[in-house]
Structures are given as C-alpha cells and as structure tokens.
Amino acid sequence: MATRISAADRAERIMSIVPWLVVPGGVSIAETCERFQISPEDLRKDLDLLFYNVGVHPFTPDALVDVFIDEEEDSIEVNLNDFFRRPLRLTPDEALAIIGSARVVLASGQGTDVLASAVARIEDVLSAGASVVGVELAVIDPTVFRTVRGGLNDGKVVEIQYHSFARDEVSTRRVEGQRLFSAEGRWYLRAWCLLAGGHRVFRLDRILTATITDDPVDPERIDTAIEDTFEFSDDSIPVRLLLREDDSWVPAQYPTESVEELPDGRLEVLLDVSALPWLARLLLRVDPTTEVFDANTGVSLAEVRRAAASQILTRYT
Numbered sequence: 376m377a378t379r380i381s382a383a384d385r386a387e388r389i390m391s392i393v394p395w396l397v398v399p400g401g402v403s404i405a406e407t408c409e410r411f412q413i414s415p416e417d418l419r420k421d422l423d424l425l426f427y428n429v430g431v432h433p434f435t436p437d438a439l440v441d442v443f444i445d446e447e448e449d450s451i452e453v454n455l456n457d458f459f460r461r462p463l464r465l466t467p468d469e470a471l472a473i474i475g476s477a478r479v480v481l482a483s484g485q486g487t488d489v490l491a492s493a494v495a496r497i498e499d500v501l502s503a504g505a506s507v508v509g510v511e512l513a514v515i516d517p518t519v520f521r522t523v524r525g526g527l528n529d530g531k532v533v534e535i536q537y538h539s540f541a542r543d544e545v546s547t548r549r550v551e552g553q554r555l556f557s558a559e560g561r562w563y564l565r566a567w568c569l570l571a572g573g574h575r576v577f578r579l580d581r582i583l584t585a586t587i588t589d590d591p592v593d594p595e596r597i598d599t600a601i602e603d604t605f606e607f608s609d610d611s612i613p614v615r616l617l618l619r620e621d622d623s624w625v626p627a628q629y630p631t632e633s634v635e636e637l638p639d640g641r642l643e644v645l646l647d648v649s650a651l652p653w654l655a656r657l658l659l660r661v662d663p664t665t666e667v668f669d670a671n672t673g674v675s676l677a678e679v680r681r682a683a684a685s686q687i688l689t690r691y692t
Contacts, residue, residue: 401452522585527552532590536583543652551592567596611647613670618642622661655683
C-alpha cells in the first residue's frame with residue numbers, strides 16, 4: 376500500500392528526487408526507490424504529478440517537464456528542457472508574493488534554512504531596486520482614524536477629502552458618521568453624506584484628510600438598521616457583459632443582478648456600475664473579445680475600453 380504523507384513532505388520529496396533523475400541515459404528505478412526509501416507505486420505517482428503539473432507558462436505539453444519511464448530496462452529519465460536553464464526573472468509583484476508566502480511558511484516553523492536564505496536573497500534584490508518598486512498598501516493615517524472616531528463620539532459633522540477609486544477623483548464631503556466597522560482586513564465608515572444626500576460607506580484608507588466641525592449631526596438621519604453593505608447611487612449604470620468562460624471570476628468577485636450561460640458557452644452578466652472609470656479597469660482585465668452594453672439602451676460601451684487602452688499606451692510611448 377502506498378504511504379500517505381502530507382503535501383509539504385511530498386513536494387519536498389519530489390524536489391529531492393528530480394535532481395537525481397536529471398542524468399543523460401536515465402537512472403535505475405530500483406536504485407531510485409532504494410536511495411529515497413520510496414515504493415515503486417509512490418514513485419510513479421510523484422512522476423505523474425511532475426509530468427502533468429511542472430513547466431512554464433502557458434503550460435502546454437511542449438512547455439512541461441518530460442518524464443521517460445522504461446520499466447523493461449528499469450530506467451527513468453527526466454528532461455527539464457532548455458527553458459529551465461534560463462535564469463528565472465520575476466516582476467516586483469511576483470517577488471513580493473513569493474516573499475509573503477515564504478514568510479508564512481517560515482513563521483509556521485515548517486520552513487528550512489534554504490528557504491530562509493532564498494527569501495533573504497530576494498529581499499536584497501528588491502531593496503537594491505527599491506527606487507523603482509512601487510507597492511500600494513492600504514495604510515490608514517492615524518490622524519484620520521482618530522478624527523473620524525472623535526466625530527462619532529462627539530456627534531459632530533466631519534469634513535473629509537475622499538478619493539473615489541471608481542471615479543478616480545478627490546471630493547470634499549461633510550459626513551455624519553454613524554459606525555466604524557472592519558471587513559476583509561479594511562476599516563470603513565458608515566455615514567450620512569450631505570453631498571450625496573444619503574447613506575454611504577467610505578474606506579478609511581481613501582480618506583486623505585479629516586476635520587471635526589462644530590456642526591452637530593442630525594439625529595433624525597441616524598440609520599437604526601445599519602448593515603455592512605455597499606449601496607449603488609441612483610445614477611449607477613446597468614451594464615450587460617458577454618464574457619468568455621475564462622472570465623467567470625467576474626460574477627464570482629463582484630455583485631451582479633443576474634448571470635446566465637449562453638448556448639455558445641459565454642456568460643451574460645448584468646451588473647450595476649457606479650462609474651465608467653471602474654468599468655474601464657474591469658474591461659482591461661477581461662478577454663478583449665468581451666462585449667459590453669448599456670443594459671437600458673442596448674448601446675455598446677466598447678469605447679470605454681478603447682479609451683482606457685489608448686490612455687495607457689499614451690503614458691508608455
């Protein structure tokens with residue numbers, strides 16, 4: 376019977392076996408099993424995993440590891456192909472993702488000295504290029520937090536400068552705070568916005584400045600049935616998207632009115648969009664063949680994507 380081991384132990388075992396097998400002409404199956412104290416059945420399962428899952432983008436058959444098993448000759452040979460001989464080049468985002476994941480492993484006590492050394496080397500490279508690496512973190516100004524909380528405690532109107540990510544603009548608003556709450560690692564303020572004339576939810580890391588005024592909040596506007604929900608304004612745009620199946624992450628990630636699978640395999644998604652800049656960013660992430668329409672009028676909104684793409688090209692030319 377095959378031995379059951381954890382995923383981490385199995386990955387470590389595979390990484391130990393592979394260098395042993397990368398030898399011209401192959402290595403004996405029996406010798407490999409004896410050296411690594413593994414059964415032939417477990418060895419074949421490890422090699423199957425290696426053959427079907429290890430390679431480089433786009434992970435087509437020609438970009439995967441080649442594994443040759445000749446049981447009659449008692450031989451195994453692994454060919455890593457030339458693309459593994461090229462130095463690995465990471466973008467800053469990829470390097471930071473690796474560091475973050477590795478530090479979780481190290482903090483759990485499951486890491487090794489080799490992993491710690493690799494993390495240190497990557498961090499050194501990032502530090503050397505710090506002037507060109509930009510990382511956007513959701514950092515809240517402590518002064519903003521204290522001011523917003525003070526306005527809540529004192530029952531005073533707070534004037535804020537707020538960056539709207541959807542519209543990509545900064546506006547000055549006077550808000551009557553009602554509740555501070557956290558969700559998915561971020562802090563939010565639920566308040567009555569005097570500019571919008573309704574209840575709104577503001578992300579604290581997007582509040583640039585905050586000042587407590589002398590004006591008291593109106594107790595009649597306090598929402599007694601506060602929910603941690605995000606509401607669309609009355610001027611939101613109903614949008615119909617015709618997405619490829621590969622972009623099924625869109626309805627999974629964003630609130631939608633409806634999702635329907637069409638006969639040709641595409642997904643018809645109806646959703647409300649609060650501002651066109653947000654829609655432009657979404658369209659740049661999905662397949663270029665995606666069709667987009669104003670759900671009310673049927674007018675194509677493809678120009679939104681073209682304008683956004685043109686703006687990006689202008690910045691880099």
